Amino acid sequence: MASNMSCIGITARDPQDFGRRMSLLLERSESAGKWGAHELRVWSDASGASVSFVVSEDGVECATPGFRARSRLQARAARFTSDPDCRFCDPLLVEILDAKGEPFYPLATQLDDLLLTRERVSEGALLELGLCAFARGIEVWTDEAAFLTAQADEEVKFAAESLIPSGLFSPEGEEHPEAAEAFLTGRVLEAGLRENLMTGETFQHAIVRTLGGNYDVLASPRDLGTPLEPGNIIQGEFWLVGRVTSGLTEASRPGMPQRLFRA
Template identity: 25%
Template structure:
């Protein structure tokens, strides 16, 4: 099972290496929110690998890995809950609910001051902790699905299980670590996500049908406006 960091080419084993990685990323990061001693900073590598770093004074409190991805869905009325989790609905262009979602949100610190209701384009990144190729789109395709498996199972994990079809793939490499990863655009039930997995784990091609268990991080660009 791949770790969240391995999915974006930032796999480190030793705690000291992780501290060094976060410290160097923090020095290059963009600060998107500041409230007293608490700050939220986003570092984005040229590969698209991204870290959301929450600090309190000089201390790093939370580090969330994700990826810079284009929007592929419409989010409606995201709500922050305990544990830093966000619950929301994804809707279609007719404002009909497609599914519920539990995720981490890059702009969580900006959500409370946003004008209500919050609705608009959202990028959804799934860090593929477990990914299996189960078929090809030109064969019999199972029903596409997306199901949160964390908060709606009475836990506080931003996790989901999905079945989807690979639309396109890009191979990326993080210069700092030399590690490669795959960023795949995936069509699931009524919307698109960007799936990140370590390079070759598994090897993906357009048209593959996937079954995925992963960690979900969203970004709503309009919250930064």
């Protein structure tokens, strides 16, 4: 299973190597703004890949991979839920909307600039989101016909464009915090390999159409037999991270970031 970082061309031999890579990215990052005692610093390059660091006087408290999404989805904000391991990774719960403002499905997504935008997301607000789906496990079929054939003997069948907000479900009888995860099946509209200029490693980027709209999909080439092509059908478990590109309110308390992270 690919790591989130490997989906944007950042791999490491061991924890020490990973720490060195993160330190280098932090050195090359730029300040996106401050909130209270914390600062958001962002490394990004021409490939679209980014890593957002939340930094305090105690050091780095959070590092979130991201990507400059081209896709846009319409949503209605519900609330933030809690991440059990990191307060800077609390998922935002939303409803994905159709063109008439009717809900498709609920979803949880992480925001890579949460430090600066949490206080600017109002419950019930209409938002425009740029969402990225980082592949944690992915299967690929040449086209829809091949996908349907592969499902012929399966008890449970999926549409070629479907999405299950898997992060909102838990096994019966078990407590499970909401997570920014989805089981996504979709059609590749555009695809291409990108090079992370810092590491020299490549990663797969694609625009994928599924139920509710388009998502930017990122994957490690190691998880793909061959690069994705338009017309392919993909399916798998994905981690969701993105940014609110429209619909934020003004800061509700002192500490407005000096310079907002550009969409």
